[in-house]
Amino acid sequence: MSTLTYLKNFIRDKNVASITPTSTFGVKKVCDKIDFKKRNVIIEYGPGTGVFSKYLLKKMSKDSKLILIELNKNFVNILHRIRDPRVNIFNDSAENVLNSIESAEELCADYIISGIPFSFLTPNSKNKILHNTYRALGNGGKFLVYQHSNHLKEHLKSHFDVVHIEHEFRNIPPLCIYEAIKR
Numbered sequence: 001m002s003t004l005t006y007l008k009n010f011i012r013d014k015n016v017a018s019i020t021p022t023s024t025f026g027v028k029k030v031c032d033k034i035d036f037k038k039r040n041v042i043i044e045y046g047p048g049t050g051v052f053s054k055y056l057l058k059k060m061s062k063d064s065k066l067i068l069i070e071l072n073k074n075f076v077n078i079l080h081r082i083r084d085p086r087v088n089i090f091n092d093s094a095e096n097v098l099n100s101i102e103s104a105e106e107l108c109a110d111y112i113i114s115g116i117p118f119s120f121l122t123p124n125s126k127n128k129i130l131h132n133t134y135r136a137l138g139n140g141g142k143f144l145v146y147q148h149s150n151h152l153k154e155h156l157k158s159h160f161d162v163v164h165i166e167h168e169f170r171n172i173p174p175l176c177i178y179e180a181i182k183r
Protein backbone atom coordinates (compact mmCIF):
# COMPACT_ATOMS: atom_id res chain seq x y z
CA MET A 1 0.00 0.00 0.00
CA SER A 2 2.84 2.38 0.90
CA THR A 3 4.65 1.92 -2.44
CA LEU A 4 1.46 2.46 -4.46
CA THR A 5 0.65 5.59 -2.43
CA TYR A 6 4.16 6.85 -3.11
CA LEU A 7 3.92 6.22 -6.80
CA LYS A 8 0.61 8.13 -7.07
CA ASN A 9 1.96 11.09 -5.11
CA PHE A 10 5.30 11.01 -6.96
CA ILE A 11 3.43 11.45 -10.26
CA ARG A 12 1.45 14.44 -8.96
CA ASP A 13 4.01 16.15 -6.70
CA LYS A 14 7.67 16.67 -7.71
CA ASN A 15 8.65 17.29 -4.06
CA VAL A 16 7.96 13.63 -3.24
CA ALA A 17 11.03 12.78 -5.36
CA SER A 18 10.94 9.02 -4.79
CA ILE A 19 8.74 6.21 -6.06
CA THR A 20 9.19 4.01 -3.00
CA PRO A 21 9.58 4.60 0.72
CA THR A 22 13.01 4.19 2.36
CA SER A 23 13.94 0.54 3.03
CA THR A 24 14.21 -0.97 6.52
CA PHE A 25 18.02 -1.03 6.00
CA GLY A 26 18.01 2.73 5.40
CA VAL A 27 15.65 3.51 8.29
CA LYS A 28 17.73 1.48 10.76
CA LYS A 29 21.06 2.93 9.64
CA VAL A 30 19.81 6.51 10.10
CA CYS A 31 18.10 5.77 13.43
CA ASP A 32 21.17 3.95 14.81
CA LYS A 33 22.60 7.42 15.41
CA ILE A 34 19.89 8.19 17.98
CA ASP A 35 20.28 7.55 21.71
CA PHE A 36 16.84 6.14 22.54
CA LYS A 37 17.68 5.61 26.21
CA LYS A 38 16.82 9.22 27.11
CA ARG A 39 13.86 11.57 26.56
CA ASN A 40 14.14 13.04 23.07
CA VAL A 41 12.39 15.63 20.99
CA ILE A 42 12.71 14.30 17.44
CA ILE A 43 11.58 16.22 14.37
CA GLU A 44 11.07 14.56 11.01
CA TYR A 45 10.99 16.57 7.77
CA GLY A 46 9.07 14.87 4.95
CA PRO A 47 7.82 11.74 6.74
CA GLY A 48 5.74 10.71 3.70
CA THR A 49 3.63 7.70 4.74
CA GLY A 50 5.61 7.35 7.97
CA VAL A 51 8.22 4.57 7.54
CA PHE A 52 10.65 6.41 9.83
CA SER A 53 7.91 7.73 12.13
CA LYS A 54 6.57 4.25 12.95
CA TYR A 55 10.08 2.89 13.63
CA LEU A 56 10.91 5.89 15.82
CA LEU A 57 7.72 5.51 17.85
CA LYS A 58 8.63 1.88 18.60
CA LYS A 59 12.06 2.92 19.90
CA MET A 60 11.30 6.23 21.65
CA SER A 61 10.64 6.50 25.40
CA LYS A 62 7.09 7.18 26.60
CA ASP A 63 7.91 10.79 27.48
CA SER A 64 9.62 11.62 24.16
CA LYS A 65 7.99 13.69 21.42
CA LEU A 66 7.89 13.27 17.64
CA ILE A 67 7.14 16.34 15.49
CA LEU A 68 6.27 15.53 11.86
CA ILE A 69 6.50 18.30 9.23
CA GLU A 70 5.12 17.25 5.85
CA LEU A 71 4.29 19.46 2.85
CA ASN A 72 2.09 16.98 0.95
CA LYS A 73 -1.54 17.05 2.16
CA ASN A 74 -2.26 13.44 1.05
CA PHE A 75 0.62 12.18 3.17
CA VAL A 76 -0.53 14.32 6.10
CA ASN A 77 -3.95 12.63 5.93
CA ILE A 78 -2.25 9.21 6.06
CA LEU A 79 -0.01 10.30 8.95
CA HIS A 80 -3.10 11.29 10.96
CA ARG A 81 -3.95 7.58 11.16
CA ILE A 82 -1.07 7.24 13.64
CA ARG A 83 -2.75 7.31 17.02
CA ASP A 84 -0.02 8.19 19.50
CA PRO A 85 -0.06 11.08 22.00
CA ARG A 86 3.69 11.65 21.42
CA VAL A 87 3.08 12.75 17.82
CA ASN A 88 2.46 16.31 16.55
CA ILE A 89 1.77 16.67 12.83
CA PHE A 90 2.19 19.88 10.81
CA ASN A 91 1.17 20.32 7.16
CA ASP A 92 3.92 22.83 6.47
CA SER A 93 7.38 23.27 4.99
CA ALA A 94 10.55 22.40 6.90
CA GLU A 95 11.50 26.06 6.41
CA ASN A 96 9.04 26.86 9.21
CA VAL A 97 10.46 24.38 11.73
CA LEU A 98 10.80 27.07 14.42
CA ASN A 99 7.03 27.71 14.33
CA SER A 100 6.34 23.97 14.60
CA ILE A 101 8.56 23.58 17.67
CA GLU A 102 6.80 26.49 19.33
CA SER A 103 3.35 25.05 18.50
CA ALA A 104 4.45 21.70 19.94
CA GLU A 105 5.44 23.57 23.14
CA GLU A 106 9.10 22.56 23.00
CA LEU A 107 12.20 24.76 23.14
CA CYS A 108 14.49 22.78 20.83
CA ALA A 109 15.08 19.37 19.25
CA ASP A 110 17.61 16.65 20.03
CA TYR A 111 17.44 15.15 16.54
CA ILE A 112 16.06 16.32 13.20
CA ILE A 113 15.72 13.66 10.51
CA SER A 114 15.22 14.70 6.90
CA GLY A 115 14.46 12.97 3.63
CA ILE A 116 13.29 16.04 1.74
CA PRO A 117 14.90 16.30 -1.71
CA PHE A 118 17.43 19.08 -1.14
CA SER A 119 18.64 18.95 -4.74
CA PHE A 120 15.16 20.13 -5.87
CA LEU A 121 15.14 23.18 -3.60
CA THR A 122 16.08 26.72 -4.60
CA PRO A 123 19.35 27.95 -3.00
CA ASN A 124 17.28 30.34 -0.89
CA SER A 125 14.99 27.61 0.43
CA LYS A 126 17.93 25.23 1.07
CA ASN A 127 19.76 27.89 3.09
CA LYS A 128 16.65 28.81 5.04
CA ILE A 129 16.04 25.17 6.00
CA LEU A 130 19.67 24.60 7.03
CA HIS A 131 19.84 27.87 8.98
CA ASN A 132 16.56 27.24 10.83
CA THR A 133 17.46 23.59 11.45
CA TYR A 134 20.66 24.66 13.20
CA ARG A 135 18.65 27.13 15.32
CA ALA A 136 16.03 24.46 16.12
CA LEU A 137 18.59 22.00 17.54
CA GLY A 138 19.86 22.13 21.12
CA ASN A 139 23.60 21.94 21.84
CA GLY A 140 24.85 18.48 20.86
CA GLY A 141 21.79 18.06 18.63
CA LYS A 142 22.08 16.13 15.37
CA PHE A 143 20.67 16.72 11.91
CA LEU A 144 20.39 13.31 10.19
CA VAL A 145 19.85 13.59 6.45
CA TYR A 146 19.38 10.80 3.89
CA GLN A 147 19.71 11.61 0.19
CA HIS A 148 20.34 9.72 -3.03
CA SER A 149 23.54 11.65 -3.79
CA ASN A 150 26.57 13.27 -2.24
CA HIS A 151 25.64 16.85 -3.07
CA LEU A 152 24.90 18.19 0.43
CA LYS A 153 28.28 17.89 2.16
CA GLU A 154 29.58 21.42 1.56
CA HIS A 155 26.22 23.04 2.39
CA LEU A 156 26.06 21.14 5.67
CA LYS A 157 29.67 22.06 6.48
CA SER A 158 28.88 25.74 6.06
CA HIS A 159 26.10 25.54 8.69
CA PHE A 160 27.17 22.79 11.14
CA ASP A 161 30.23 22.22 13.34
CA VAL A 162 30.89 18.56 12.45
CA VAL A 163 29.66 16.52 9.46
CA HIS A 164 30.05 12.73 8.99
CA ILE A 165 28.96 10.78 5.90
CA GLU A 166 28.03 7.11 5.48
CA HIS A 167 26.29 5.05 2.80
CA GLU A 168 23.63 2.36 2.78
CA PHE A 169 24.05 0.34 -0.41
CA ARG A 170 21.26 -2.14 0.39
CA ASN A 171 18.71 0.65 -0.17
CA ILE A 172 17.60 0.98 -3.81
CA PRO A 173 18.81 3.48 -4.92
CA PRO A 174 21.72 3.61 -2.40
CA LEU A 175 21.49 6.24 0.31
CA CYS A 176 24.01 8.84 1.36
CA ILE A 177 23.50 9.43 5.09
CA TYR A 178 24.81 12.64 6.68
CA GLU A 179 25.19 13.24 10.40
CA ALA A 180 25.59 16.99 11.03
CA ILE A 181 26.24 17.98 14.65
CA LYS A 182 25.64 21.24 16.51
CA ARG A 183 28.33 21.47 19.20
Ligand SMILES: C[S@@+](CC[C@H](N)C(=O)[O-])C[C@H]1O[C@@H](n2cnc3c(N)ncnc32)[C@H](O)[C@@H]1O
Nearest residue numbers: 015018021022046047048071072093094115116
Ligand atom coordinates in the same frame (compact mmCIF):
# COMPACT_ATOMS: atom_id res chain seq x y z
C1 LIG B 1 11.88 11.15 -0.68
S1 LIG B 1 10.33 11.40 0.17
C2 LIG B 1 10.76 10.63 1.73
C3 LIG B 1 9.55 10.08 2.42
C4 LIG B 1 9.81 9.17 3.64
N1 LIG B 1 10.44 9.91 4.71
C5 LIG B 1 10.65 7.96 3.31
O1 LIG B 1 11.76 7.86 3.83
O2 LIG B 1 10.19 7.11 2.56
C6 LIG B 1 10.40 13.15 0.50
C7 LIG B 1 9.26 13.68 1.37
O3 LIG B 1 9.53 15.05 1.69
C8 LIG B 1 8.34 15.83 1.56
N2 LIG B 1 8.77 17.22 1.37
C9 LIG B 1 9.37 17.77 0.26
N3 LIG B 1 9.71 19.05 0.49
C10 LIG B 1 9.35 19.32 1.79
C11 LIG B 1 9.47 20.48 2.62
N4 LIG B 1 10.01 21.61 2.17
N5 LIG B 1 8.99 20.41 3.89
C12 LIG B 1 8.42 19.26 4.36
N6 LIG B 1 8.28 18.14 3.62
C13 LIG B 1 8.74 18.17 2.34
C14 LIG B 1 7.63 15.17 0.38
O4 LIG B 1 6.27 15.51 0.34
C15 LIG B 1 7.89 13.68 0.71
O5 LIG B 1 6.96 13.18 1.60
